[in-house]
Amino acid sequence: MHAYLGGCAKSLDCLPLQVGGVADHVHLITTLSRTIAIAEFVKEVKRVSTNWIQERGGLLRQFHWQSGYGCFSVSESKVADVIRYIENQPEHHRKVTFQDEYRELLRRHGQSWDEAYVWD
Structure with a gap:
């Protein structure tokens, strides 16, 4: 999956530097092409990878990324x-959950959020 996500980034002319993660989230560090907006990049990577994952069949047919x-x-x-x-x-x-880490990152950078909309 991580290799596929890197390929998605590359197909959008964004150089994947590292892709990885765990069961409940992934991280991509890429360059950003001058011809694509961040929101469009994320939308396209999610769209293409969702189709690829769902094509694997079985329980994966139910796969979807969270909206945020x-x-x-x-x-x-x-x-x-x-x-x-x-x-x-x-x-x-193993030391800190993704949710707790993300909340702390938001706090550290003075961002507000509503728990009802962060996790779906």
């Missing part, structure tokens, strides 16, 4: 740190 997503720009000086973070997702999430 998080997107963050990364300074060039921090790319290697983010790549390591993505590579270490299984170990990392």
Whole structure:
């Protein structure tokens, strides 16, 4: 799946630097082509990968991504740190849940949110 998501990014002219995650979420760090908006990039990666996953059959026919997503720009000086973070997702999430980590990230950056709309 991670390789397929990287291929989706590449087909949109966005260079995948690292793709990884765990059962309940994925992370992609990519470049962003000058010809595509972030929302369009996410929409297309979700659309194409949903079709690919559902074609696998069985219980996967029920697969869908949640409607929301998080997107963050990364300074060039921090790319290697983010790549390591993505590579270490299984170990990392044994210590802190994705939901708790995301809430803390939002808090740290002064963002407000409504729990009713963050998780679907």
